[in-house]
Amino acid sequence: MRNIKIKALQYQVKFGDFQGNLNKVRAQFEHAKLEETDVVVLPEMWTSGYDLENIAEHACHDLEPALSFIAELAQQYDVNIVAGSVANIKEDPDKVYNTAFVVDREGTLVYEYSKVHLVPMLDEPRYLAAGDSKVETFMLDGSRCGMVICYDLRFPELFRDLALKGASIIFVPAEWPMARRKHWETLLSARAIENQCYIIGVNTYGDIGGQIFAGRSLMADPWGEVISEAKGQAEAVVSGRIDSQEVARIRQAVPIFESRRRDMYHCL
Numbered sequence: 001m002r003n004i005k006i007k008a009l010q011y012q013v014k015f016g017d018f019q020g021n022l023n024k025v026r027a028q029f030e031h032a033k034l035e036e037t038d039v040v041v042l043p044e045m046w047t048s049g050y051d052l053e054n055i056a057e058h059a060c061h062d063l064e065p066a067l068s069f070i071a072e073l074a075q076q077y078d079v080n081i082v083a084g085s086v087a088n089i090k091e092d093p094d095k096v097y098n099t100a101f102v103v104d105r106e107g108t109l110v111y112e113y114s115k116v117h118l119v120p121m122l123d124e125p126r127y128l129a130a131g132d133s134k135v136e137t138f139m140l141d142g143s144r145c146g147m148v149i150c151y152d153l154r155f156p157e158l159f160r161d162l163a164l165k166g167a168s169i170i171f172v173p174a175e176w177p178m179a180r181r182k183h184w185e186t187l188l189s190a191r192a193i194e195n196q197c198y199i200i201g202v203n204t205y206g207d208i209g210g211q212i213f214a215g216r217s218l219m220a221d222p223w224g225e226v227i228s229e230a231k232g233q234a235e236a237v238v239s240g241r242i243d244s245q246e247v248a249r250i251r252q253a254v255p256i257f258e259s260r261r262r263d264m265y266h267c268l
């Protein structure tokens, strides 16, 4: 296991403009100075935004063509990419999922996950199908990682599941509205503290299709300190270094995983 340098790309996703969003991501990669970078992270629904009324039109099929596009970028820049999420159709043409995926430096798909908690406040359950696979971990450059999507941040059980499966870094791609910005910042830090792992939250910002999104992408360390953040409503590259020893150090200093009383809880 070695230290990992991560860059989260905060930019404004274009509403309902698939090709425009691919162009936008390519431009973000060009400007982000990725020479020393190991992992690049994108936000939620980065190919379409929340254009839910037309979501089937924007949807990928088994992640294509977004997967090929991201795989090519991964090879070109020699980076792993936590590619946020896209609207995605699998076997059933009537079901559109909110699916996040991860590609390694060789351009190989290493993990995909469809959001299991759909957001009532954004009317997601009316337009999208909920994923039904349990979260799993995946390896990036020797570190065990996990990933959930946006509203999933409100469900500590999911993070604890990933931490118990050995994740020391958990990515949270999001399109988190301004109206609940405080929850975003607080819960990212809380999940880092309670699971003693790195949490990487990447959000979009500004008015996208009539909704205002909060920005404030941030990285929290296993002590809950914010090690890097986007201050305002603007494009930002949020950069941070993951210290591979830090998770073990914090878990030794405050041994919550040893103090747990599993006989006292109904969950996990």
Ligand SMILES: O=C(O)CCC(=O)C(=O)O
Binding pocket: 044, 119, 122, 149, 150, 151, 152, 154, 174, 175, 176, 177, 180, 183
């Ligand atoms: O939980 C929230 O307040 C925001 C969730 C959300 O916007 C999303 O999951 O896309």
